[in-house]
């Protein structure tokens with residue numbers, strides 16, 4: 025089974041961003057994000073694309089989702105069209121990572137089989153913030169929650185859809201990449 029995952033860093037209140045940026049900076053989280061997503065496909069919404077300076081993340085296939093279109097990057101107008109296109113090349117089994125932001129996580133949530141969540145210690149008021157969808161314990165089986173070795177302020181945890189939890193291949197997915 026191909027990984028179709030969401031990777032996100034959030035507060036304990038599920039805040040992932042505000043003012044079209046991420047209101048914290050942990051270099052070890054960036055390093056880990058790079059390690060996990062390298063050589064795979066990263067899919068993001070147009071706001072997130074703009075928030076990273078409209079520049080592709082190196083050594084990954086970058087895809088932006090926008091109804092109105094975006095130049096200079098592979099772009100599709102819907103999540104379905106994006107996945108149809110990715111699934112055309114059956115020989116490519118590299119992971120597909122949805123990397124945000126809030127609208128895209130919410131719209132694609134039912135398609136994910138894996139969630140890779142880093143919890144940051146920050147306390148951000150979530151009045152005007154962008155949040156990650158709720159992770160229900162009914163639908164998701166939680167892997168171990170582990171402090172990131174390189175920065176123990178960060179906590180890493182993976183979740184697998186409960187219907188997949190007994191597949192042997194997914195056990196490896198649950199061990200957070202450190």
Ligand SMILES: NC(=O)c1ccc[n+]([C@@H]2O[C@H](COP(=O)([O-])OP(=O)(O)OC[C@H]3O[C@@H](n4cnc5c(N)ncnc54)[C@H](OP(=O)(O)O)[C@@H]3O)[C@@H](O)[C@H]2O)c1
Nearest residue numbers: 032033041044045069070071072090091124125126127128
């Ligand atoms: N903490 C983290 O891990 C993390 C990761 C990524 C982003 N973020 C943060 O999240 C925030 C951005 O999130 P956001 O929710 O504002 O925006 P977003 O999801 O990045 O992008 C929203 C845009 O994507 C397009 N879009 C969304 N859903 C679509 C759909 N179903 N079909 C077609 N197009 C769709 C639309 O573009 P058009 O308007 O062009 O049609 C929409 O305006 C920022 O603060 C960013 O820093 C945090």
